[in-house]
Amino acid sequence: MAVALAVAVGVTLVPLKSSAQSDDAKTDKAGKFGPVGPGGGQKGGKGGGAGKGKASPSLGPAPRMPDGKASLQGVWTPANFANTGGPYPLQPWAQKVLDERRANQSKEDPEGYCLPAGVPRISPFPQKTIQTPEVLVILEEGNIHSYRQVFLDGRPHSKEDHLWMGDSIGTWEGNDVLVVDTTNFNDKTWLGGSAPHTDKLHVVERFSRPDLGHLQVDITLEDPGAFTKSHSFQRIFNLMQNTDLLEYVCNEFNIDKDHLVGRQ
Amino acid sequence: MTFRLGAAVATACASLLTGVLPVMAHHSFAAEYDSTKTITVKGTIQKLEWVNPHAYFWVDVKDASGKVTTYAFEALSPNALARQGWNRDSLKKGEEVTVDGYLAKDGKPLADGSIHANSKGVTRADGRKVFQGSSADDAYTGSAK
Numbered sequence: 001m002a003v004a005l006a007v008a009v010g011v012t013l014v015p016l017k018s019s020a021q022s023d024d025a026k027t028d029k030a031g032k033f034g035p036v037g038p039g040g041g042q043k044g045g046k047g048g049g050a051g052k053g054k055a056s057p058s059l060g061p062a063p064r065m066p067d068g069k070a071s072l073q074g075v076w077t078p079a080n081f082a083n084t085g086g087p088y089p090l091q092p093w094a095q096k097v098l099d100e101r102r103a104n105q106s107k108e109d110p111e112g113y114c115l116p117a118g119v120p121r122i123s124p125f126p127q128k129t130i131q132t133p134e135v136l137v138i139l140e141e142g143n144i145h146s147y148r149q150v151f152l153d154g155r156p157h158s159k160e161d162h163l164w165m166g167d168s169i170g171t172w173e174g175n176d177v178l179v180v181d182t183t184n185f186n187d188k189t190w191l192g193g194s195a196p197h198t199d200k201l202h203v204v205e206r207f208s209r210p211d212l213g214h215l216q217v218d219i220t221l222e223d224p225g226a227f228t229k230s231h232s233f234q235r236i237f238n239l240m241q242n243t244d245l246l247e248y249v250c251n252e253f254n255i256d257k258d259h260l261v262g263r264q
Numbered sequence: 265m266t267f268r269l270g271a272a273v274a275t276a277c278a279s280l281l282t283g284v285l286p287v288m289a290h291h292s293f294a295a296e297y298d299s300t301k302t303i304t305v306k307g308t309i310q311k312l313e314w315v316n317p318h319a320y321f322w323v324d325v326k327d328a329s330g331k332v333t334t335y336a337f338e339a340l341s342p343n344a345l346a347r348q349g350w351n352r353d354s355l356k357k358g359e360e361v362t363v364d365g366y367l368a369k370d371g372k373p374l375a376d377g378s379i380h381a382n383s384k385g386v387t388r389a390d391g392r393k394v395f396q397g398s399s400a401d402d403a404y405t406g407s408a409k
Contacts, residue, residue: 104295105292105295106294106295107296109292111291112292114317125343243347246346247342248317249316250316253316253317253318254316256296256338259369259370259372260291260295261296262295
């Protein structure tokens with residue numbers, strides 16, 4: 001995955017080709033968070049930038065819920081959208097699928113057809129987290145306006161399976177870390193960087209909030225159907241202040257799908 | 265409007281200084297557009313459609329003989345444009361613009377016969393820039409990740 005460089009008004013835009021893809025670091029490098037400010041410092045629609053800008057202020061300690069748990073609530077934007085989490089430890093058949101997808105410019109990516117990006121893939125748009133003692137709800141602005149319900153009430157995993165976004169249950173480790181366990185996936189979504197997975201995918205996300213301005217998610221994936229071993233990476237989100245989610249109805253005018261020609 | 269645009273440009277410049285970047289596409293740029301086929305056209309805005317997943321605007325370009333060719337440019341999504349301070353009235357019908365962009369790979373016109381392209385930036389007659397950014401800036405061709 002190529003790490004996109006800063007591009008803004010008056011600067012020549014450099015299209016990044018598939019050959020520039022390289023799987024990036026497994027961390028967004030804590031301590032090099034992107035900017036946080038009014039509107040999340042993200043006005044200009046920018047989704048990332050961690051590692052390029054100086055460390056943003058913490059804005060203070062992480063807030064807490066009335067029950068003493070860390071508050072994970074807020075509108076969050078990826079500190080480094082370029083972080084796909086890869087390279088994933090793929091079995092030979094899965095590597096072959098990935099190679100083919102990349103050779104074909106990822107034209108079959110479900111997201112191009114306004115289907116869900118899945119978990120733990122992210123969109124370049126913000127997500128909003130709403131928290132109660134019983135459930136954590138993640139609302140996605142991109143990712144076709146999908147949502148995740150992380151049940152915290154002690155229930156087991158649902159019997160519903162082959163789900164686009166999986167089935168999520170969570171437990172607190174002390175007051176600071178929420179461990180979210182997600183299973184029951186289908187095999188239709190793509191991992192970051194176009195990597196495949198099977199319906200045996202199992203995702204564990206450890207959510208914490210190191211300070212007011214940042215959400216940290218330490219992610220471990222297992223997929224005995226497609227991976228040779230488990231795989232971990234970290235993702236950081238920056239708080240967007242004084243703003244909220246905006247509407248994004250992907251299927252309104254998706255003429256792109258009729259013009260995706262891939263390697264042609 | 266003038267103030268809004270000025271603020272948007274100032275914000276975009278500030279974002280350059282802080283190193284943030286636009287990465288806004290739900291599809292693979294390279295699957296749809298050809299980064300080697302860059303174009304710059306000068307013409308007048310025929311219309312702007314503030315639609316998802318990408319706003320589109322049409323530009324009429326008149327050649328020396330008076331013949332008009334229409335280009336349809338894909339822009340960023342409305343939510344991304346809105347965060348840059350722009351809206352459905354930011355480009356007016358009939359206004360003169362210069363657009364930099366990339367042609368579609370398949371070379372096929374849209375249903376209305378217009379030439380299909382991707383916009384990476386629009387410059388107005390007074391030099392002000394609007395709608396900066398393209399899905400070509402996306403971090404990788406695997407689209408939104």
